[in-house]
Amino acid sequence: MAADNQSKQIRVEIVCPVQGPIFSGQADMVVVPAAYGDVGIAPGHARMLTRIEPGVVRLVNSGQESINYFVSGGFLEVEPTLATVLADTIERAADIDKAAAEKARESARASLREAHERIDRERAEYELALAAARIKALEKGRKGY
Template identity: 40%
Template sequence: MASRNTLHVEVVTAERELYNGEADMVSAPGAEGRLGILPRHAALLTFLTPGELRITLRDAEEPLFVSGGFLEVLNNNVTVLADTAEHAEEIDQARAEEARRRAQERLTQAQSDVERAELQGALERAVTRLRVSELARRRSRRRIEMPTQQ
């Protein structure tokens, strides 16, 4: 349960729960720009764009890649329903680089606006995954320790 000085944060996808715990701050890629969520934030519901979702607790952080989804803030609770998401250290850089290269190649051969838009989205996701992984590696801050579940 969140205290008056922290938030309770839950990050989930259809496949799994990536984070469930306390936080001092959440930084998220909102549809209208980067969002900073602190305790006692006003109620909010927004779309997320592909990017880094960063959860901070004291001197540790949990960097995540989200491909899009929704973020809700209500009564010191932050709920992220992500289309897909992964911890920064789980990102396979070689696979993400290959996806980026493939999307770029296919983009030059796109036959329609719909195909071009889909490939542009795939390219954006691949580039963003690489950037999130690199930023997390450079920062190298201590990760948030999650309690073990029985």
């Protein structure tokens, strides 16, 4: 019966060059923020390689609460039985400090208002996107989806 259950799951490896291995295990599905929206990866998915955008990586197992991570970017490599997330930086949603995340968002908004040069605006927009993604991960983590 265990082998049958594993065929309905995909192996997920989440690693970060700075932090090392983050997660190694099975999931029914992993949802990853890609360039054109969230990508759901289930067993048997076609091979692919894509850039990960700042957002929420979600591990889904039926009958269990999802595990959510904030990821600042990286790459996703998919094989039919394995999904590998190589994250630039990653943080478990449950570990995010809400006050610090909101402070970072406000700081990024202020930087965006004050930016006069294109490079300063782009940097402030990136920082704002990261802060918003961290807050979204935190909210999803608290709601359990």
